[in-house]
Amino acid sequence: MGLIVNGKWVDNWYDTTASKGKFERQESRFRATISNEPDSQYPVEADRYHLYVSLACPWAHRTLIFRQLKQLEGIISVSVVQAQMLENGWEFGEPGTPYEDNLYQQQYLYELYLKSASDYQGRVTVPVLWDKKTQTIVNNESSDIIRIFNTAFNQLTGNDLDFYPEHLRSDIDQINERIYHTINNGVYRVGFATSQVAYEQAYDELFESLDWLEQHLSANRYLMGDTLTEADWRLLTTLLRFDAVYHGHFKCNRNKLNEFHHISNYVRELYQVEGIASTVDIPYTKLHYYGSHRTINPTLVVPKGPEQNFDLPHDRASI
Ligand SMILES: N[C@@H](CCC(=O)N[C@@H](CS)C(=O)NCC(=O)O)C(=O)O
Known part of the structure; x- marks a missing residue:
């Protein structure tokens, strides 16, 4: 590094x-x-x-x-x-x-x-x-x-799918800002902190946002309600890595994501969208984090778990 x-x-x-x-x-x-x-x-x-x-x-x-x-x-x-x-x-x-x-x-x-x-x-x-x-x-x-x-x-x-539609732009920008700071970059702020105070502050902000997200997704299929937008895709990539990497390696360990009912169903729905699974490689991802950050994991030993299956059914159609 x-x-x-x-x-x-x-x-x-x-x-x-x-x-x-x-x-x-x-x-x-x-x-x-x-x-x-x-x-x-x-x-x-x-x-x-x-x-x-x-x-x-x-x-x-x-x-x-x-x-x-x-x-x-x-x-x-x-x-x-x-x-x-x-x-x-x-x-x-x-x-x-x-x-x-x-x-x-x-x-x-x-x-x-x-x-x-x-x-x-x-x-x-x-x-x-x-x-x-x-x-x-x-x-x-x-x-x-x-x-x-x-x-x-x-x-x-000829593909006109629009994940940043004009009428939702300011709402998307606003939600992106919160999610970037507390979740996307938030897990890094937790994991790369080198003082107790910095770690705990980032940890509290992260789980406060995840609690809010769980609540939000109980009533909204996507971050912007019925419309799937870039805000969801930006968030997904952090959520997919959470239990395998951030929970252990970055000490984001108040909860595993699979303990959040709505968030984990939402992750499965997005993962199952055509073409997405082919972009995910959890073993490679674990090898990267655990196998590169010597200051956090000096032995570079990569954990075997957790067992995960993003192909299991989800209940998002009912939201
Ligand atoms: N703001 C950039 C961040 C990219 C970034 O930090 N990538 C990490 C990997 S997850 C990296 O390459 N880090 C190498 C380093 O910091 O030396 C983006 O969103 O594209």
């Missing part, structure tokens, strides 16, 4: 000294979009853009879900990094193996960040939306990438 400093890779864990033990996530630097507006740096084209993802990462997972939902598999190609992220950060497998860099056969993801911007400073994160033509990073912020996927390629795919 590390970052780029003055053009070089440095192996460093998160520094939480300045923030009194609180984990603070770095802002994403590449924030361009894909469009056919005049002067667009990145025009809409099939087979021009590529996604770099980890199957463990809840942020990258959102982009894989939107690639499925929006039928972009034939338009956006993908490379998956190896599960473990050790002293060199995200790493690719040997050429010809499932985790190779399909474009350049690089060994490390940081090499692509430097290829795109030789002055890049900071952490090297997934997801990355890459432009094969200019060999640059278009965007490395999952919340932007899913909105690009939501509309940019509609003319090429």
Whole structure:
């Protein structure tokens, strides 16, 4: 785990000294979009853009879900990094193996960040939306990438599904904000805290939000009532990892998610939407978290449990 400093890779864990033990996530630097507006740096084209993802990462997972939902598999190609992220950060497998860099056969993801911007400073994160033509990073912020996927390629795919409809935008933005802070990034704020106070504060905020969510989902099929939106997909990727990873590894252990009736049924409903199960890999995900974070789990031993089955029936049609 590390970052780029003055053009070089440095192996460093998160520094939480300045923030009194609180984990603070770095802002994403590449924030361009894909469009056919005049002067667009990145025009809409099939087979021009590529996604770099980890199957463990809840942020990258959102982009894989939107690639499925929006039928972009034939338009956006993908490379998956190896599960473990050790002293060199995200790493690719040997050429010809499932985790190779399909474009350049690089060994490390940081090499692509430097290829795109030789002055890049900071952490090297997934997801990355890459432009094969200019060999640059278009965007490395999952919340932007899913909105690009939501509309940019509609003319090429004929898929008009809209997960960010105009009339719900301000409500979606509002609920996203709460869920991002207390649940999506919340589990990281719990797990990466290095002081008791920071840990307990993030833990309390997380479970307060999960209690609210359980209540909300008892009367609403989706976060926005009857309409399935990006807010649900953004939330799902954290919920899917909760019992297998965040409950144990990140010490989010007041409850398991399967003790929340409505939340766990909601997770199963979304998991069972066509194409979604193929984007989920729990064994790889466990290997990533337990097998990479030496400061939290020095032996890197990966737990066998829990037993989970997201294919079991759900009761959401009755809500
Ligand atoms: N805000 C970014 C966050 C991406 C992110 O932090 N990804 C994690 C993996 S889950 C990562 O690559 N971390 C590597 C590091 O921090 O060094 C997004 O939503 O795309």
